[in-house]
Amino acid sequence: MKSLHPLTWWIWSLLVICAVISANSSWLAGISIAGAAILVWRFAADAPWAHSFWFSLKLGAFILIIRTLVGILIGVPIPGTKLFELSILPLPSWLAGIRIGGVVTQERLLSSIHEGLIIVAVISLFGAAVSLTSPHKLLRVTPIVIYEFGVATVIATSALPNLVQSISRIRRARLLRGDEKPSWRSIALPLLEDSLSRSLELAAAMDSRGYGISSKRSRYRPIPWRRPDSAIVLAATLFFAITWTVMK
């Protein structure tokens, strides 16, 4: 496959995210996640940033669990089929209206999962766009006028893949210190340090090579917008349009 325009997958993911949010359906969210997974599995290049999607899925699953737990424990009771009951935590009177614990109904559980799934879909679609696009290529089409934005984009988009790389390196080092279950803190600190210094290094390199000096940039090789690009964007637009009209 010829390489696509760097913006294609980003536009695609934005449109699908809009569709998922506007449809507000967990089915559609699930289908989008599955679709994104297939696309990443099929099309992502063998590059460090390609792992970002699977990382975003894990992150999404974590958020889903937390969201569901919080949804069950705290909130307004929704009447319906009773699943089980938690004892209600007594709260001071000035916290009227908030309840912790109580009857957990099927409806309440489902609505929590539903909202969680939508969040997961948004995160994983973002992850898919990162996975499918080379951050370096993306930089080349970012208009120079937004210099700070350009630097930030490159650093942000290369930070996630670098993060994934650094995690495995640091994990391995912890393992070698005989620490099989390293604490979250012991990974996070060197990780943060590592990504920060990498990002600074990259920014310095861009700076010293004249990035952002001229308000216009020339192109060594034009980055063409081809038919497959249009097809992908068109498909996503249709998807969005259909969900929009159906949901209305």
Place this chain on the structure above:
Amino acid sequence: MDGDEMINFSRVSLLYPTSTKTILEDLSFEIAEGEMVLVIGSTGTGKSSLLRLINGLVPHHTGGILAGDITVDGISTQLVRPGELAHLVGIVGQNPSQGFVTDIVEEELAFGMEALNIAPEVMRKRVEEILDLLALSHLRNRAISTLSGGEQQRVAIGSALVMNPKVLVLDEPTSALDPIAAEEVLSILHRLVHDLSLTIVIAEHRLERVIGFADRIIHIAGDGSAEINLPEEILKRSEIAPPIVHLARALGLSDVGLSVRDVRRMTEDIRNSGRDIEIEKIKPGAITVNAQSLSLSYAGKKALNGVTTQIYSGEIVALMGRNGAGKSSLLTTLVGVNKLSTGTSEICGVKSEDLKGKIRREAVGFIPQEPSDLLYGQSVQGECQQADKDSQSSSGSTFALLQRIVPSINPQTHPRDLSEGQRLALALAIVLSAQPKVLILDEPTRGLDYQSKALLVGLLKNFAKELNRSVLIATHDVELVAELCDRVIFLAEGEIVADGPTLEILLSSPAFAPQVAKVMAPRKWLTVSDVLRAVAE
């Protein structure tokens, strides 16, 4: 201004606000066009800061207070942003892979020109020229991440040169490279100075690699002062000196020679009169590391192919080979973090995969390429206490060990603020606190100055010989191997191609021969102390 003056520092002082130490104080010098200037100094003395002053990254990018004036080709770096000097100064960092902005070689070369809005036709022509000049043509469409270290370094140099700069600044360009790749990069630089009259400022710890190319040396003392002079003058007195200078000093030669040829001429009688020295035979102890036909592949590519070897206690073994020969893969396999396709690896009778927790710590200590990966505490003291707890040794013993290695270390310092050498020492102290039977180090001397290196040599020798433990060390540093190791295993394409006593292996290939051995060939003396022994006996 003088006609061919390129870089001018006039009364420059540099101070970082968070530090009480002045990095540079009242420094003045001029560098002429077409000069190759070498910057030397211990780690943490401000070599990188000096280099980054030239294109204004310091202080524009890093902060810091700068007094005095720096001009490059008549432009004051205080008044313009680093990017505005991009056409004038090319800068290549220590770790090229962290500075790449694109994925493909050709695009990387074009990036800077694109940013300066240079016409596509001009760009194409210049990219072609650079591809030819640096022998990169066959790699033009390759993804940068798939290139070897030497190739990446050449791409980094190319992407700086493509802007037609008048000054090229390089920060330890060969620290990650094997001797052959380093030679390649340095000879290209040498040619650029002579053919294009490019001005080059280069920082390097391994003087033996670059000294022959330098016209002048800037020696940063570490107390803010610096001296700029001819290499002969500086090296007469400097503590930081390549092995041949130490040789000349030790033999009491009247002059310090900078090239192997010079010193060879001066030492003919020594080669003739010196006696053969006995090499201490180490009697093999128990087998500590046992690798049987290890094979390993990554993504279809064979990293290791049927590696079989044993390491005995009391032995210091070097693992050498070109970039990408499989050294790191072998080390990580031996310590049990890689999934093997075939073969078994055992350390002290325990399968590498089964090493866990305390048993692992007591069997094998591993220092990765980035020692800071091992560190996560908030202070040196915190790290040491954690290590004491892990190894169940008495409180304070790790710190006592650390103080034996680097006496001046402050226990409250954050590990991140330590110098390269101090950080390695801390990682070593932590790993050694568990008293492992085997110590494995991956490229420990990268970025270390001679002083820290000597310290490391002493420590490892003591550990292996006094305590009868094994040390396995992957390195490109032939001088370190000559000083330290008993045996060398040479890897190529994942296979062991040579395995034998250091003397034999190092002398069999000119690229891997240490400087003293080149001077003393055909006599088989590897180090200054070998020569002294030969003369004294």
